[in-house]
Amino acid sequence: MDFFGSKASKRPHSTDALGSGASDNENGEDESEEEDDDEDNASTSGSDSEDDHQEGEEGFVDEAAVTQFRTRHRIHLYGGERVAHPIRSFRPLLDLLAPALRRNFAAQSGFRRPTPIQMQAIPLVLADTDLVACAPTGSGKTLAYVLPLLHKLGTPNPMGGYRVCIVTPTRELATQVHELFSVLATGMEFRINHMVKSRPTESDTTEEAHTFDILIATPMRLVTEIKNKTIDLSQVQHLVLDEADQLLELGYLEQMDTIIAACPHAQLRKQLFSATIPPPIEELAQSIMRDPVRIFIGDRNAATDTIDQKLVFVGTEEGKLIEIRQMIQRGFRPPVLIFVQSIERSRELFHELQYDGVNVEVIHSERPKAQRDTIVANFRAGHVWVLIATELMARGIDFKGVNAVINYDFPQTVQSYIHRVGRTGRAGRRGEAITYFTKSDAPFLRLVVNIIRDSGGEVPEWMLELKAPNSKLVRNLKQMPRCRLPIKTDPGYMKFKTRQIE
Numbered sequence: 484m485d486f487f488g489s490k491a492s493k494r495p496h497s498t499d500a501l502g503s504g505a506s507d508n509e510n511g512e513d514e515s516e517e518e519d520d521d522e523d524n525a526s527t528s529g530s531d532s533e534d535d536h537q538e539g540e541e542g543f544v545d546e547a548a549v550t551q552f553r554t555r556h557r558i559h560l561y562g563g564e565r566v567a568h569p570i571r572s573f574r575p576l577l578d579l580l581a582p583a584l585r586r587n588f589a590a591q592s593g594f595r596r597p598t599p600i601q602m603q604a605i606p607l608v609l610a611d612t613d614l615v616a617c618a619p620t621g622s623g624k625t626l627a628y629v630l631p632l633l634h635k636l637g638t639p640n641p642m643g644g645y646r647v648c649i650v651t652p653t654r655e656l657a658t659q660v661h662e663l664f665s666v667l668a669t670g671m672e673f674r675i676n677h678m679v680k681s682r683p684t685e686s687d688t689t690e691e692a693h694t695f696d697i698l699i700a701t702p703m704r705l706v707t708e709i710k711n712k713t714i715d716l717s718q719v720q721h722l723v724l725d726e727a728d729q730l731l732e733l734g735y736l737e738q739m740d741t742i743i744a745a746c747p748h749a750q751l752r753k754q755l756f757s758a759t760i761p762p763p764i765e766e767l768a769q770s771i772m773r774d775p776v777r778i779f780i781g782d783r784n785a786a787t788d789t790i791d792q793k794l795v796f797v798g799t800e801e802g803k804l805i806e807i808r809q810m811i812q813r814g815f816r817p818p819v820l821i822f823v824q825s826i827e828r829s830r831e832l833f834h835e836l837q838y839d840g841v842n843v844e845v846i847h848s849e850r851p852k853a854q855r856d857t858i859v860a861n862f863r864a865g866h867v868w869v870l871i872a873t874e875l876m877a878r879g880i881d882f883k884g885v886n887a888v889i890n891y892d893f894p895q896t897v898q899s900y901i902h903r904v905g906r907t908g909r910a911g912r913r914g915e916a917i918t919y920f921t922k923s924d925a926p927f928l929r930l931v932v933n934i935i936r937d938s939g940g941e942v943p944e945w946m947l948e949l950k951a952p953n954s955k956l957v958r959n960l961k962q963m964p965r966c967r968l969p970i971k972t973d974p975g976y977m978k979f980k981t982r983q984i985e
């Protein structure tokens with residue numbers, strides 16, 4: 484990995500803004516109470532007030548106003564010497580954009596107002612800053628880099644080669660990012676390569692590959708291309724790691740090393756995004772960046788406050804099946820996403836629920852890719868009501884309308900919990916997350932209890948008094964899922980069900 488010195492400060496910025504400069508706005512109207520209320524209600528969606536549209540067109544009176552604005556939007560900044568001011572609305576940004584990009588953005592998004600991460604990250608990406616950006620799930624991090632990068636690219640450069648490279652851990656997420664780039668770049672003639680196929684096609688390895696501007700790839704495939712010398716990343720000036728903390732974990736680190744080493748451009752800027760950046764990953768991230776600015780929105784590594792989180796004691800493995808069946812019988816609001824800890828268990832639960840006549844599908848990495856695409860599309864379209872998934876779907880996937888997430892199996896890490904439950908309660912909508920725990924999960928309960936409490940949820944007093952597991956236990960759980968009895972109906976239920984069918 485290439486190492487750059489970093490002068491990141493330990494303390495958050497107070498009056499650290501530069502960039503867009505102070506304005507002659509004497510009223511400081513952005514400090515209105517009305518806006519505060521809006522922010523509380525929807526951390527991602529825009530408010531409707533006239534003031535919001537007015538205020539965004541002005542700069543800030545002084546640095547104190549910038550600080551106040553950041554404080555109100557819970558934008559915490561660390562490091563960096565010159566930090567661009569946040570934007571308060573999309574309007575001044577839209578004025579900068581090429582007409583086609585402006586039109587596409589207006590036509591496709593309809594967003595009234597930037598989310599806090601967009602307010603601060605967009606000007607920093609525009610200002611070519613190395614960035615570590617951590618903001619809640621469903622808070623619009625993708626747009627925070629896609630929009631400014633399309634602006635920075637300007638026009639297509641047919642013989643120039645890749646200038647932007649986005650790396651994501653799963654092909655589903657890469658597809659989603661590709662879709663946003665494609666929609667926003669409609670009519671701009673950028674060539675966007677979506678490299679997630681397991682094997683290269685001819686067009687990837689011929690001269691044609693040099694005519695692409697943007698690359699969106701999963702690590703394994705990209706590393707194969709780099710090792711085969713069938714891809715040229717020498718012109719890449721913007722490298723984005725989406726779900727960066729996962730990509731900088733041990734399993735991926737070597738691949739990231741190879742990818743970063745393959746991007747030697749002197750102007751290379753690295754931008755890292757995730758809803759969770761644990762401190763060791765933050766340190767590692769800084770070591771591969773140049774004087775990075777770190778943005779944290781709200782509390783670090785917290786679940787979003789638009790999710791009602793519940794912990795349900797089910798006693799044993801069998802208790803989970805009873806609980807989920809009762810939930811279905813009581814009536815539930817689809818779509819519902821259910822997480823289990825392994826492919827085998829996803830199949831087992833699928834058979835059980837299918838037997839009960841539930842409109843259910845299952846997705847995991849052993850299903851053929853075309854099937855995975857169809858399942859995601861059907862779930863999005865509401866044709867599938869219940870989707871059982873492994874960790875494959877825990878990160879990044881934007882299912883806007885998911886009403887509930889069920890952690891059938893207790894998650895193995897705090898990060899996994901935050902990302903899994905973050906598939907609901909997105910873009911300011913509300914959602915519900917239910918986590919089952921058995922007696923054997925009890926030692927780990929405290930990890931999740933803290934997250935629920937920190938994101939404003941209620942937990943019984945006795946749970947707050949539980950002992951936190953020691954670091955060895957936490958490490959073991961992360962490396963190895965818990966042993967669990969197979970998901971299988973007890974014979975009594977089978978008899979009852981058969982009688983019902985007869």
Ligand SMILES: Nc1ncnc2c1ncn2[C@@H]1O[C@H](COP(=O)(O)OP(=O)(O)OP(=O)(O)O)[C@@H](O)[C@H]1O
Binds near residue numbers: 598
């Ligand atoms: N300014 C905005 N106002 C309202 N909705 C927005 C805004 N920006 C993005 N969104 C919507 O918010 C949803 C979530 O966005 P996105 O998938 O980028 O979230 P994320 O922060 O990357 O989440 P995750 O951490 O789970 O990957 C998307 O449906 C997107 O269209």
